[in-house]
Amino acid sequence: MQTTVWFITLVGVALLAAVFYYVISNSQTPEDYSSVQQKWYRFRHKWFYFIAIFGIVVTLATLIPFPLPSQDAAYAGEDYQVVDVSGHQWYWTMSTDTVVTGKPVAFYVTGADVNHGFGVYDENLKLVAQVQAMPGYTNKLIHIFDQPGKYRILCLEYCGLAHHAMIAELKVEAAS
Amino acid sequence: MSATTLDTAVSKRVDYSEAENQAALVAVKAHLITGFLVFLLMMLAGAAMRAAQSNMMPVEAGLFYQILTLHGVGVVGTAGIASTGVLWYFLRQYVPLSTKIFWLNFGVFLAGVVIILGSIFIGKYGGGWTFLYPLPGISLGAWSTGAAAAFLLGLLIIGTGFLILYLDMGRAILSQYGNFGRALGLTQLFGKEPVNPYHPATVVAGTMVLIVNFIGIAVGAVVLVMMLVNLYNPEFKPDALLVKNLIYFFGHVFINATIYASVVAVYELLPRYTGRPYKTSKVFYAAWFAIVFMVMAVYPHHLFMDAPMPMWAMITAQVLSYGSGIPVLVVTGYGALMLVYRSGIQWNTASKLLILSMFGWAAGVIPAIIDAMVSVNRVLHNTLWVPGHFHFYLLLGLLPMIFGFTFYLLNGKKEGKTPLTEKLGFYSYLIGGLLLALTFLGSGAHSIPRRWAVHMEEWVPYAQWGTLAATLVVLGVLLFTIRVLTALPKAPEPSV
Numbered sequence: 252m253q254t255t256v257w258f259i260t261l262v263g264v265a266l267l268a269a270v271f272y273y274v275i276s277n278s279q280t281p282e283d284y285s286s287v288q289q290k291w292y293r294f295r296h297k298w299f300y301f302i303a304i305f306g307i308v309v310t311l312a313t314l315i316p317f318p319l320p321s322q323d324a325a326y327a328g329e330d331y332q333v334v335d336v337s338g339h340q341w342y343w344t345m346s347t348d349t350v351v352t353g354k355p356v357a358f359y360v361t362g363a364d365v366n367h368g369f370g371v372y373d374e375n376l377k378l379v380a381q382v383q384a385m386p387g388y389t390n391k392l393i394h395i396f397d398q399p400g401k402y403r404i405l406c407l408e409y410c411g412l413a414h415h416a417m418i419a420e421l422k423v424e425a426a427s
Numbered sequence: 428m429s430a431t432t433l434d435t436a437v438s439k440r441v442d443y444s445e446a447e448n449q450a451a452l453v454a455v456k457a458h459l460i461t462g463f464l465v466f467l468l469m470m471l472a473g474a475a476m477r478a479a480q481s482n483m484m485p486v487e488a489g490l491f492y493q494i495l496t497l498h499g500v501g502v503v504g505t506a507g508i509a510s511t512g513v514l515w516y517f518l519r520q521y522v523p524l525s526t527k528i529f530w531l532n533f534g535v536f537l538a539g540v541v542i543i544l545g546s547i548f549i550g551k552y553g554g555g556w557t558f559l560y561p562l563p564g565i566s567l568g569a570w571s572t573g574a575a576a577a578f579l580l581g582l583l584i585i586g587t588g589f590l591i592l593y594l595d596m597g598r599a600i601l602s603q604y605g606n607f608g609r610a611l612g613l614t615q616l617f618g619k620e621p622v623n624p625y626h627p628a629t630v631v632a633g634t635m636v637l638i639v640n641f642i643g644i645a646v647g648a649v650v651l652v653m654m655l656v657n658l659y660n661p662e663f664k665p666d667a668l669l670v671k672n673l674i675y676f677f678g679h680v681f682i683n684a685t686i687y688a689s690v691v692a693v694y695e696l697l698p699r700y701t702g703r704p705y706k707t708s709k710v711f712y713a714a715w716f717a718i719v720f721m722v723m724a725v726y727p728h729h730l731f732m733d734a735p736m737p738m739w740a741m742i743t744a745q746v747l748s749y750g751s752g753i754p755v756l757v758v759t760g761y762g763a764l765m766l767v768y769r770s771g772i773q774w775n776t777a778s779k780l781l782i783l784s785m786f787g788w789a790a791g792v793i794p795a796i797i798d799a800m801v802s803v804n805r806v807l808h809n810t811l812w813v814p815g816h817f818h819f820y821l822l823l824g825l826l827p828m829i830f831g832f833t834f835y836l837l838n839g840k841k842e843g844k845t846p847l848t849e850k851l852g853f854y855s856y857l858i859g860g861l862l863l864a865l866t867f868l869g870s871g872a873h874s875i876p877r878r879w880a881v882h883m884e885e886w887v888p889y890a891q892w893g894t895l896a897a898t899l900v901v902l903g904v905l906l907f908t909i910r911v912l913t914a915l916p917k918a919p920e921p922s923v
């Protein structure tokens with residue numbers, strides 16, 4: 252996901268830069284404004300409809316199904332591995348530090364004192380899932396681990412002087 | 428169309444005496460010079476943080492987070508005061524504004540800044556400019572309740588100054604246009620009045636900024652008071668999610684309004700450099716009317732990872748975040764490019780900066796609206812992607828609007844040789860700003876978290892690139908600032 256997003260952004264910025272370059276390089280040869288307006292206002296209509304339709308398609312494709320788990324549902328029993336997580340200044344407590352691959356893990360996350368951010372990083376330091384840890388709330392995060400390994404939990408919401416030191420380890424074992 | 432014809436075609440202007448105009452110019456210059464000096468200091472602070480993360484400069488974690496707090500609040504506040512200088516300069520030409528109240532806001536702002544600086548450097552407050560509840564009151568001994576209270580109080584005081592200024596702007600707009608709908612062009616949009624292509628874009632933008640920022644700052648005042656009460660009466664415990672909503676509403680509206688206030692420099696000045704009028708139209712009014720609501724409604728895109736937020740709020744935020752990019756890309760940016768295309772534009776530092784601002788704003792929108800998708804935000808929220816997108820449109824969008832306006836005041840429209848300091852400053856700033864934004868975005872794409880005083884070994888190369896970029900930005904702004912300090916104070920009012 253991150254690589255795709257990075258690539259799309261670079262392409263988008265480069266295309267926009269090309270448009271600006273084209274306009275700037277054509278800025279010094281004067282032309283009557285009315286002919287410029289006539290041509291490019293027509294194009295603007297098409298451009299508007301294109302990004303409107305593009306936006307509708309992207310919206311539907313990315314929101315159906317809704318990408319976050321229901322917070323009303325109870326994720327327990329045989330179907331889920333449940334991990335209760337609490338963020339403290341400046342450490343994590345977890346009901347277990349070991350889960351297995353292939354079976355959804357339901358993280359029940361709260362902040363014991365201030366806001367924290369529960370970020371799950373794989374061995375390559377790639378962020379695979381996150382949710383906020385907030386006082387007074389239990390936020391539910393569902394994630395299925397595909398790869399076994401030693402994952403790290405990093406704090407992703409600024410929480411005071413040792414925010415950067417708030418790291419815990421989560422072991423993901425291959426399902427037997 | 429000549430610039431003179433352009434000007435006479437515009438709606439009637441307010442008559443001020445020569446003395447009043449001179450006093451106003453001095454006040455605007457004070458806002459801009461303050462802006463340059465503080466922006467430079469804040470950029471030095473930013474460069475110091477990147478240098479600390481790249482292990483090139485030892486900065487103790489406590490101090491790092493104090494600098495982080497200063498950098499955030501300082502840039503946002505300075506963007507607010509400098510953008511107000513831009514908007515006020517042009518708006519007073521169409522509606523009768525009070526220079527005394529303009530100064531009053533400036534004085535109140537400085538008083539608030541002094542209190543905030545005291546809270547950070549004397550009280551060691553480092554709770555982040557977002558002051559998320561209940562962190563200001565729970566520092567585990569790093570700072571006192573008094574230091575946190577001073578920070579919140581400083582913000583409250585600054586907000587009060589802005590509210591007074593907006594009251595004056597509201598009075599002036601109402602005295603000239605009767606109601607805000609007419610000032611926004613809605614009577615023309617909905618066919619109650621014929622379309623007047625010379626209805627000033629500045630009045631439309633100024634009215635929009637007034638409406639949204641008045642509400643935004645009022646909400647900010649509410650949450651600041653709630654948190655001040657909590658600091659001294661811990662029995663009063665507001666809901667953390669509610670407070671977060673209020674803070675992000677306030678913060679998002681305020682920083683967005685700085686861009687919408689500064690863009691009047693583009694509307695007003697590009698016609699003068701290109702000799703082409705910027706005419707308002709139904710499309711223009713519709714875009715700005717939509718923005719009034721979108722700017723206030725998109726803030727939940729900061730709260731996608733707060734899972735208990737209602738699903739409808741998240742969906743609305745994603746849809747409107749995308750939608751709010753459309754007026755930027757389709758109306759303002761596109762309109763600016765049409766003005767420039769085959770116009771024979773006079774290229775100088777001001778016009779270059781104004782076009783750069785259009786690019787930076789429009790390009791910065793791309794990573795912003797991508798991150799405002801719930802599924803993407805899930806892996807980019809609170810990584811360096813976030814400062815990546817807002818550095819893009821603040822460094823390369825907002826600031827070039829303010830800087831471009833300043834160089835217009837400094838150089839007027841005159842052609843001729845551009846001083847070397849301006850040339851070097853422009854390219855150093857452009858290259859540095861682009862590299863800085865892309866380094867942040869690349870870091871975010873590689874999952875590097877934001878607001879970390881100490882970086883893991885794997886992340887250090889990104890911070891090193893960031894330090895190099897920040898140094899170029901500082902160098903560019905230093906050159907700009909030297910030029911501004913030496914030439915702006917005595918620069919006469921530019922002839923239109």
